[in-house]
Amino acid sequence: MKQQLQKISESQKASWNKFSRGWKKWEQKLYDHMQPTSDGMINLLKPEGSQIILDIAGGTGEPGLSIAQMLNEGKVIITDLSDEMLNIARENASKKGITNVEFKACDVSELPFPDNTFDAVSCRMGFMFFPDMLLAAKEIRRVLKPGGKFATAVWGSSDKNFWGTAIGNTINKNMNLPNPSPDAPGIFRCGKSGLMIDIFNQAGFNNSSETEVICKLNCETAEIYWELMTEIAAPIVASMENADEAMKAKIKKEVCELINEKYPAGNVVIDGIALLIYGEK
Numbered sequence: 001m002k003q004q005l006q007k008i009s010e011s012q013k014a015s016w017n018k019f020s021r022g023w024k025k026w027e028q029k030l031y032d033h034m035q036p037t038s039d040g041m042i043n044l045l046k047p048e049g050s051q052i053i054l055d056i057a058g059g060t061g062e063p064g065l066s067i068a069q070m071l072n073e074g075k076v077i078i079t080d081l082s083d084e085m086l087n088i089a090r091e092n093a094s095k096k097g098i099t100n101v102e103f104k105a106c107d108v109s110e111l112p113f114p115d116n117t118f119d120a121v122s123c124r125m126g127f128m129f130f131p132d133m134l135l136a137a138k139e140i141r142r143v144l145k146p147g148g149k150f151a152t153a154v155w156g157s158s159d160k161n162f163w164g165t166a167i168g169n170t171i172n173k174n175m176n177l178p179n180p181s182p183d184a185p186g187i188f189r190c191g192k193s194g195l196m197i198d199i200f201n202q203a204g205f206n207n208s209s210e211t212e213v214i215c216k217l218n219c220e221t222a223e224i225y226w227e228l229m230t231e232i233a234a235p236i237v238a239s240m241e242n243a244d245e246a247m248k249a250k251i252k253k254e255v256c257e258l259i260n261e262k263y264p265a266g267n268v269v270i271d272g273i274a275l276l277i278y279g280e281k
Contacts, residue, residue, distance in 0.1 A: 008131040008185065009107050013081040015234040016059075020084035022231030023060050027088075029228060031062060033217045033272075034124065037153035038063035040213050040276045041122050042070070044151040050074045051119035054143065056108055057081075057126020061089035067122065068093075068101045074119075075100040081107060108136045113143045120144075123152040125274075127196070128189040129235070137203035144281040150205065156212065156273035157191035162262070163217045163270040164188065167229045168236045170255050174247060177239055187235055196277040205279030212273055219268040222259035226252055 023030065041063055047053055050073040055064030058078035068076040078101060080086050086103045093101050106112050108123075108130055121140050130136040140150055158165050164187055171177070180186055190196055193210065200208040219225035230237050240248065259268055 005109060005131040005135075006107075009081060009109070012129060012185070015238060016080075016082035017084040019232055019234040019237075020060075020082060020088060022228075023085065024088050026228050026232055027060060029218065030232065033215055034062070034153075034274075036213045036215050037124055037274045037276065038066060040211065041124060041151040041153055042067060044276065044278045045120045045122060045149050047071055047074070047120060052077070052117065054079065054111075054113070054118045054121045054140075056121060056123040056140065057129070058089060058103075059085045059124075059126075061092040063122055063124055065089070065093055065096060065098055065101065068098050069096075071100060075102065077102045077104060077113075077118075079104050079106050079108075079111075081105065108139060111139050111143050115142055116145045117143045118145060118148060120149045120151075123150075125153055125155065127152050128154050128187060129185045131185060133190075133199055134202055137199050137205070141203050141205060141281050146281055148281045149278070150200075150280070151276065151278045152196070153213070153274050153276050154190035154196060155187055156275050158188040160191075160273035161188065163225075163229075163272050164233070164236065166258050166270075167226070167233070167251075167255050170251055170258065171236065171240050174251050174254070175239060175243060185235075187233075190275070193275070196275065200277060200279040205281065208277070208279040210278075211276045213276055215272045215274050217270045217272060219259075219270065220266055221268055222256040222263075222265075225259050225268055225270075226255055 047067045047070045053076045055078045058064045064076045064078040083105050197208050
């Protein structure tokens with residue numbers, strides 16, 4: 001089982017390394033898209049003073065860098081599977097003059113930290129990709145101090161997130177792909193209300209809660225939507241890798257038609273729903 005989990009993690013690492021350039025290119029749009037989840041997590045964790053906080057699946061740096069700016073004498077350790085993502089996070093920290101932050105490439109299923117290390121843990125849009133979510137939750141609880149707080153954000157159900165299904169469903173339909181197992185790592189894996197609460201409870205967290213948050217992806221045009229999604233959405237676009245140019249053109253045409261039917265040109269702002277889940281050790 002451990003070997004299987006490691007194989008999945010290695011595949012994910014390679015994929016996110018490959019797509020890291022897209023995340024850098026579209027950083028501002030992605031920042032705006034997910035800012036409501038960052039704000040919600042920070043409001044739950046209430047970082048302050050000399051706290052030591054862990055940000056898991058930190059990607060290009062958020063919300064870890066924003067949290068670091070709220071700590072007077074504390075620090076944030078940002079972790080991710082992808083070295084390339086962390087390199088971008090380092091650049092962003094340097095640009096903003098944030099020095100109370102450290103970076104470490106590691107796997108959430110084997111966090112390289114002693115028990116009872118952190119005052120709080122954040123994880124934005126990473127949990128649904130963890131091969132073994134219960135193991136991840138237990139590891140996070142292990143490294144939290146007694147009374148420590150954990151907040152995570154995941155995408156809600158696919159029917160509430162057209163930004164993901166417009167391209168994802170079109171690719172699946174044209175490529176005749178089978179529906180993925182609901183238990184397999186994927187963008188909407190944690191979207192069912194109550195699922196994450198169950199995992200938190202099984203892992204031993206107390207005072208668990210779940211809240212919906214509205215997120216808006218502002219792409220302006222269908223063309224920009226296509227370009228952004230094909231450059232950042234590793235789990236979705238990987239399934240299109242074996243398509244020939246004619247098939248890719250067909251998929252693009254259908255996706256752009258879907259977007260243009262729903263939104264006027266120049267005003268492609270797509271609503272989505274995320275879930276904030278919170279618990280304490």
